Amino acid sequence: MTSSPHPDDSRDPALLADLCIDAEQPMMIATLIRENATVAQARTRLDVLATLRPTMAMVEHRPGITAEIKDRVLSGRLSIAQARTAIFDAMADADEANLVDNKKPTGNGAPDGRTLMRESMLKQIEEKHGPEAAAKARAKLNERK
Numbered sequence: 001m002t003s004s005p006h007p008d009d010s011r012d013p014a015l016l017a018d019l020c021i022d023a024e025q026p027m028m029i030a031t032l033i034r035e036n037a038t039v040a041q042a043r044t045r046l047d048v049l050a051t052l053r054p055t056m057a058m059v060e061h062r063p064g065i066t067a068e069i070k071d072r073v074l075s076g077r078l079s080i081a082q083a084r085t086a087i088f089d090a091m092a093d094a095d096e097a098n099l100v101d102n103k104k105p106t107g108n109g110a111p112d113g114r115t116l117m118r119e120s121m122l123k124q125i126e127e128k129h130g131p132e133a134a135a136k137a138r139a140k141l142n143e144r145k
Contacts, residue, residue, distance in 0.1 A: 008040035016042050025049055028076060045076035052083050059087055064094025 013033045020029045023046040032042050056073055059065055069090045073083045111119075118141060126134035
């Protein structure tokens with residue numbers, strides 16, 4: 001029986017440092033040693049970080065993604081699902097705070113389309129045929145009401 005180069009239950013700081021260097025996460029060395037993490041725990045956290053780094057790179061400049069959220073997600077203390085939820089919640093909160101209402105207000109005393117069209121038509125008649133023609137057209141339209 002051969003032993004693994006990094007036994008999963010080992011807490012050797014040198015092994016933890018090697019894992020962090022291999023995973024290109026040297027900033028995690030001190031944290032893992034301070035927490036007395038096992039090699040298995042370190043591997044799990046480093047795998048999570050490897051998965052989340054590209055996601056964080058895509059969204060880090062979006063509104064709502066603060067330095068605190070980024071640090072929390074990249075701390076290695078959250079599962080992938082928890083980290084994605086934190087990212088989504090932060091972006092949703094920012095989006096909710098900046099909602100834009102694309103609908104034009106209705107019923108604020110503004111004339112409806114028929115009234116606007118009628119006034120436009122009367123204005124064109126007045127410009128083209130004079131005020132007397134516009135008065136006659138206005139009288140005819142009022143008869144129809």
